[in-house]
Structures are given as C-alpha cells and as structure tokens.
Amino acid sequence: MDIKVRNYYYLIAGILAIFFAVTHAWNGQSVVLPTLYVSAIAIDTRIVFMYVWHIITAENLVIGTVFIFMSFQSERSKTWFAAWTIVSLLIVRLMVILGITAFQDVAALTDTLIDSIAIVFYVTFIILGINKKQIKF
Numbered sequence: 633m634d635i636k637v638r639n640y641y642y643l644i645a646g647i648l649a650i651f652f653a654v655t656h657a658w659n660g661q662s663v664v665l666p667t668l669y670v671s672a673i674a675i676d677t678r679i680v681f682m683y684v685w686h687i688i689t690a691e692n693l694v695i696g697t698v699f700i701f702m703s704f705q706s707e708r709s710k711t712w713f714a715a716w717t718i719v720s721l722l723i724v725r726l727m728v729i730l731g732i733t734a735f736q737d738v739a740a741l742t743d744t745l746i747d748s749i750a751i752v753f754y755v756t757f758i759i760l761g762i763n764k765k766q767i768k769f
Contacts, residue, residue: 635704641761642711643703648754649696657689699758708764715762719755726751 637643665685668678695718702711729747733740 637703638706639703639711639761639764641703641757641764642699642715645754645757645761646696646699646701646703648757649692649699651696652750652754653689653692653696656692657686660685660689699761703761712762715758719758719762722751722755722758 665682668681698714698718702714705711726748729744729751730741733744
C-alpha cells in the first residue's frame with residue numbers, strides 16, 4: 633500500500649482548516665462566548681450564538697479532514713467537485729462576514745481584516761491545488 637501526498641496544496645489547506653478550527657474554538661471559549669453570560673442577553677440568543685459559533689468550528693474540522701484525505705488522492709476527478717464546493721462556501725462565508733459587517737458598521741470592516749486575509753490565503757491554496765498539474769505515477 634503506497635500512501636503518499638499527491639497534492640501538497642490540499643495538505644496545506646487541510647492543516648490550515650484544522651488550525652483555524654482550533655483557534656476559532658479557543659478564541660470562542662476564552663474571549664467571545666464568556667461575554668454571552670451578561671444577564672441582558674436572552675438565553676435563546678445565547679444558545680443560537682453558541683451553536684452557530686461551534687458550527688463554524690466543526691465545519692473547519694470537517695473541511696480540514698476532507699482536504700487532508702484529498703491530498704492523498706491520485707485522480708483529480710475524485711477531488712475537483714469537492715474542492716470547488718468548499719471554495720464556494722468559503723467565498724460565501726467571506727461575503728457574509730464583510731456584508732453583515734459593512735451593513736451594521738462600515739468602520740468595523742477593519743476588524744475583519746485578519747479573517748479576510750486568512751480566508752483569501754486559504755482559498756488561494758485550494759485553487760492552487762485544483763489547478764495543480766496531474767502527475768502520472
């Protein structure tokens with residue numbers, strides 16, 4: 633059984649996604665979620681915010697696992713659709729982040745800079761992996 637990395641871009645994208653999941657969970661548990669325990673916030677609002685936060689963490693873990701698995705695939709046809717689907721989801725995620733932020737407070741767009749750069753960097757690695765030349769072994 634010959635297991636070797638066929639697409640290093642996908643491997644990097646997978647590692648980045650898992651790293652983003654860990655940092656997202658960590659940031660949530662240490663900074664964001666504790667602020668929800670202010671008594672002025674209704675319990676149903678807290679619950680929705682918490683599960684949405686954790687959905688993003690879980691998505692990143694799943695996407696990371698998928699890309700790591702895809703990095704070992706020798707046939708591009710087995711990974712092409714999944715990669716483009718994930719790129720589409722990430723671009724929509726970025727548009728939602730920027731759109732909602734701009735709609736609520738244009739000045740707060742600068743606060744999204746790190747997230748925006750991370751998503752663009754991440755999408756770039758995925759697209760490089762999609763466009764990687766097929767090497768026959």
